[in-house]
Ligand code: GTP
């Protein structure tokens with residue numbers, strides 16, 4: 001089954017949106033297979049956002065993502081990578097549709113509440129970066145027979 005890496009960023013944790021975000025993914029029908037509240041180190045931040053290292057806002061991005069605890073998660077389900085990106089909304093909350101996390105709760109691009117992997121390759125990379133294999137569980141939920 002497909003897996004993706006989802007993270008409530010420091011602004012989302014501070015604004016008490018962890019429960020709301022978990023709730024949305026649970027109700028959609030996806031399965032949580034790993035989760036932890038953690039402080040991202042400078043080194044992990046630079047690795048995670050490596051693709052943006054030449055961007056003018058890279059320093060700001062690293063400072064922001066290390067500015068407080070994040071809630072890191074791995075979610076599983078059919079087409080979960082693309083679905084999660086749709087549930088998050090566009091990168092800039094001012095362009096994100098209502099009904100999406102960023103559209104409903106965000107205002108500025110620098111504090112856009114949630115991260116989600118953007119491809120199967122980045123999902124694999126980010127899951128391995130944030131989680132040890134023994135932190136990910138494999139289990140069946142009875143409700144899945146009503147989803148699939
Ligand atoms: P992530 O899920 O966080 O990776 O967002 P994304 O995939 O929708 O966007 P992208 O990977 O292109 O950018 C990564 C993050 O950089 C975004 O989520 C924003 O928080 C931040 N970012 C993008 N553009 C700007 C900008 O112009 N200024 C600032 N401060 N941050 C930006």
Ligand code: MG
Pocket residue numbers: 118
């Ligand atoms: Mg991205």
